[in-house]
Amino acid sequence: MKPVQHEFEDAKDLLHESFGNSVLRHLIYSVGKDTSHAVERDWCVALSMAIRDRMVEGWIDTTRQIYEKKQKRVYYLSMEFMIGRMLEDSLTNLGHLQEARTFIEAQGLNFHDVLHAEQDAALGNGGLGRLAACFMDSMSTTGVAGMGYGIRYQHGIFRQNMENGWQMEEPEDWLVQGNAWEFRRPEVVYDINYGGFVETSDDGKAEWKPSERVQAIAFDMPIAGWKGAHVNTLRLWSARQADLMNLKKFNEGDFMASAHQQILAETLSKVLYPGDHTPEGRELRLKQEYFFTAASLQDLIRRFFTNYDSLDNLGDHVAVQLNDTHPAIAVPELIRTLMDDYDYSFERAFEITRKTLHYTNHTLLPEALEKWPKGLFEHILPRHLQIINMIDGAFYQEALKVGLEHNVIANIQVIHPHQQDWVRMGNLAFIGSRKVNGVSALHTELMKQTVFHDLHTMFPDKIINQTNGVTPRRWVLECNPGLSDLVTEKIGEDWIDDLEQLKKLEEFAEDAKFQKRYMDIKSDNKKRLAEFLEARIGITVNPDAMFDIQIKRIHEYKRQLMNILEAVALYNEMKANPSAPWQPRVKIFAGKAAPSYFLAKVIIKLISDVAEVVNNDPEIGDKLKVIFLPNYNVSAAEVLIPGADLSEQISTAGFEASGTGNMKFALNGALTVGTLDGANVEMQEHLGEDNIFIFGMKADAVAERQHRRARPSEVIKDSQRLQQIIGQLESGFFSDGDTGRYRDILDNIKNHDYFQVVPDFEDYWATQRHIDEVYQKPSEWAKMAILNTARMGWFSSDRTIRGYAKDIWKTPTI
Template sequence: MKAVSHTLADTQDLITESFGDSILRHLIYSVGKDISHAVTRDWCVAVSLAVRDRMVEGWIDTTREIYKRKQKRVYYLSMEFMIGRLLEDSLTNLGLADEARAFFEAKGVNFHDVLHAEQDAALGNGGLGRLAACFMDSMATVGVAGMGYGIRYQHGIFRQNMEDGWQMEEPEDWLVEGNAWEFRRPEVVYDIDFGGSVVTDENGKTVWKPTEQLQALAFDLPIAGWEGKHVNTLRLWSARQSESMNLKKFNDGDFIAAARQQILAETVSKVLYPGDHTEQGRELRLKQEVFFTSASLQDLIRRFFTNYESLDNLGDHVAVQLNDTHPAIAVPELIRILMDKYDYSFDAALKIARETLHYTNHTLLPEALEKWPKGLFERILPRHLQIINMIDGAFYQEAMAKGLEHHIIAGMQVIHPHQQDWVRMGNLAFIGARKVNGVSALHSELMKETVFHDLNIMYPDKIVNQTNGVTPRRWVLECNPHLSDLITENIGNEWIADLEQLEKLAPLATDKAFQKKYMDVKLANKKRLADYLLERTGVSVNPAAMFDIQIKRIHEYKRQLMNILEAIALYNAIKDNPKGDWQPRVKIFAGKAAPSYFLAKLIIKLITDVQNVVNNDPEIGDKLKVIFLPNYNVSAAEILIPGADLSEQISTAGFEASGTGNMKFALNGALTIGTLDGANVEMAEHVGHENFFIFGMEAHEVAERQHRRARPSEIIKDLPRFQQILAQLEDGTFSDGDTDRYKDILDNLKHHDYFQVVPDFEAYWDMQRHIDGVFADKSKWAEMAILNTAKMGWFSSDRTIRGYAKDIWDADLAF
């Protein structure tokens, strides 16, 4: 840690206290235990608070320096921050890990158990949230004056349990034992309004008269960058009712009525992504987005006024990044605040918003580009709907001035003038943003060609690319310590802050001695993973087998279905020739399906059914194992990724925006089987196509088949291997004789197959058999794995954030 300024002299006794003494002090005075009675969770809280003390020193210094320099502020608004456990991350970044380990060894306490007594923060679900977490780490590491804004979910998305192979959702009670990292800010409270009507007062001013009001309460988590030189803030909002409980109703015995408003208010920050298949669910989800976005905008404006007197030049001093369409309501909300609270004209407010807001698109799936029923919007956000109509009017005039035709303009407006049922949030974010970025080179180009084709013509300089990256601290240094030690032993430790230093490993790829050390690390990680799988699932696997892993949110476009169908084909092939020279393989799946996504849940059920048949077939033995690991989270990923031999990145080409799991796997020496989709394209270029297993159709071929509605039956008739699989799903081979269980999957594969499982299946099968042969050549596989690690340095989130700062935010870096 750097020296603490003299302004903190009054806390010098605490600062000079040894780290071990800090842990003991917190054990006694914060946890209320002595050494002889402390359990593992007590030690975890005590060491977390001791680390937090050290972090606060840099946090205060960082904040003072930002104010002093008037450094441009960057605010990152995201519905998800999948930060996982913070203790090991914070110990590592502050350089306290060795000291903590030595302390616990001296006390006879298992350090590993202490680290893992912390619960994963249930603040995210998938790649969107994990990317936000990596970005928070990198913004602090490179010295962006950054602040994350999200929701402090009480339950996150859900805890995934399995009941007879079906996904069951239970609350994720991650806060039940408290959160040692957070600071409650009771003085930071903002009113969030809904409903009511819009009227004109006696002075001709537009006034929104809401009928419902919530309050947003702030909770802060310090996020330290590498070496603790810069500490940023993740501010999470918790909801409460704006008025106290109705005590009269309570005293009259009507307890439910007395508490009703409180319960309704608190639902806003209860659960990540409430099901939106009902009207109530849609309303709650829209309110969540408004809730955290409005609170965040009010908060950053309050902070802005500590340095500046006028909002005229807000965009010169503030950059707001909207992570996907969830915070797109920021466009009319910022305009509303500027107009209704600070008396700006609409034109001036729109100009300021367009200079301040930036939008990251994460998907080309039309259903994922949020749109809301206009009636719901009118009922919940009447003032915002009025402003959206004004935005559409201004946009229409702007487009007409550029010579665009009426029907083209209509397709770009937020509310289509001839199809007025929907408010399209992707269009709103695009029109209201200064810059719009994709997250891989392919994705950014496809944005221009597909979902934002006309808007790109309207604003040809607005779309830019920033290919995603991952933090090397979490995803190599911490999750794979043996590999980290081997890298440092050979090239020094500068790679931790400059990942492109890994290139120095490339000449060692053919060195037999280094290959052995590298693969010994891989085997140790596979043994750790095998033990973890046995503990979690009861399935015993051979660490010498190929570990073939697909860990993602369960979705049709990610094609877990194709993966498990290939497992069935492999099972059939082994059954036909049980004495054949088969490469032993363990297929591991993990991921959650949205609660209302029936087909995704059915795919999980199929995986678990195939698992039961394959793993209990004595003729198969260790030649093939199939495992579905429940309740996938960051902590599970930290064990799965270092133990992987093969990384499954098999999405339908043109549908995965980027991916970051693909990067984590490759950094840790897993080879990739994948389509030319998302960041796979750039990864293959960096790693070398010869060290990457690419198969299947490219994006333009997929688009062509979808456009002409090609029938899967035209291909199935020539695929006997696939026909056998379909017959087995029909006759109940994998469903205890139940011939109806998979009728929806069968109907989809035979008649629709929008995500092109059928036309890519044989190419996938052939590539998997090619991979079997390569894996058998241990020296060749080791060379390719080493080159994957060595060539992935460009995919650091530090590089990505520097790109955002330069090309989007126009923000200075402290380092």
């Protein structure tokens, strides 16, 4: 038998074959087709496996070097990884994109169609998951020994279809045809326990006696960085029953009972974010969070013992990053593991945990800082509730020592001692972590002032900022090849992994020839987007119109409502003054509403209803089009973002943690209309006030209005535009005479308006009309667009990851 090293060297010989031959070999031996019978999906799989072969070499080399050098490992725990299609990304990072294109086209195939035969991985929903995907790319590019952990969802969140303007949810089927990128690891299996009770022995040793057990099975995907020199791993967990089916019950004819445990186990990895408006949904979601967190901690500890003999210094060699509160259960789970499995005292286990875990906060919304009913938590994780009580006891003593009052301490403990109804996961994550980071400068300061004010007082050095970023590989190089080619022609290719090189483009901002080439590329991208819209939803739009785009999760604080109300106001003005020189606009919305978020669904319906009226009004024609694009995902974003003229980033100030869509749009030369919220604040600093359109109240003014419960009616009475819109919604003008369809929206606008749509509306309207004027000055608009691209280099996720590595993880980068 040959030594393993020699076998690996022999396997490398396969990589010396031509890339085309690799594809053909996989078409025949992996897919089982010949060239005369293969369809686009077959070629896509063969192409994926050919490039995967080349990734594996770097993957094995990377893993070996990490172990040999005992490099500090970073484990990124996230409920979402919105990675999109992998094929083009992998071909690009490994430098085989043009070779693959040449080969595929030589077979008489359309390269674009082959690439797009791959489905988006249904592993995420919004910015949280897309950020995790960018971070995986950047950890590989910067040489961080990183590993992502999540759940291998069979159906994702849902496929969004529209029925008469209403969102309808259907299961995603992305795994039906298989996933060419994953490696199943049947040997990597961990038991995950739930329920039961805790038994304490005479010597005080606690033992958890669970009543339910499932198993977590590992599936690995290699994630290559730029030029493929470093390849990290995304490990996803799939659930299965721990015991074989009950054959006795099956043979007795009780088929459902025989499969009961299998069904219960497999639900854990079926769907991202099951609806938590029912007790069953809440239980499943908590079980999911524990499932992937517990499996991940067991896995990283197993890996740790490959190099080290004791967990005493775990935090010196391992950094665990909790992406939001979903994996916050890691705090008591790591303590439980250290105490129950390795005989550490609580005090020592708590100390080790606090040196190992780190927590990224993504929201200031109280409802988004997860909390669980204490009874439910105890039913599912009784041992963990015991440990949380121990954490609260230790924390209470710490807080007393720094002089906090009893009532203040009670408000920041994990479980309020006098209102013991909830387990507060945000507090748990904060108390149990070494560092807590915000994701934009404003968000970080607001964390200190609001949701974590008292905790910040107690731990003044714990909160730090790491402003988000996006990977330039996917979000310019791949999705906007015309622009990336122009940039490379002018400044070389170093910008691809050093995005601040884009500053060199500033000297071309007023160059008429460069402006023309730059805007010609934008025009080509708009034509591509127009073709995409016609193919997807059958609506024809004029590519010469301004493309005004808002794509993100549908939520009241993101204020899609204000955007569509402004569209109604614009429609009304156009009807009143049809001969005025209106700037034609195409307003595009896309995003999913949570299945149980009724008001968000009504907002989607309102957008669809307004589109139905506006788009079919012959008097309006191409002056204004309103579009809702269903089933928004990464692949759609890759067409929408390069084709945008205007980027809508209009959240209520103080509520958006950062945003990353704002960065992608600006990087691709779309100008931003937005509030001073999230990363918009830092974008304004980098872009200059003249190259971004800012409107609306600042965060302190929003907080003041909310605090005094200012009535929207005070503003509405002075706005004829709002009065007209409200009258139209009440009369059924946009709803075929149905006067009750928008009742909840109207009640919100007129009586509550927590997210301040009404007071910001007139400023938003005025800013949009100013944008019309600037757009009609092509040279001025081109200059601003070029400066947006040139000055967005700081917002690279490579820079963000280097910040994490230096300030949080204490690990080197390249």
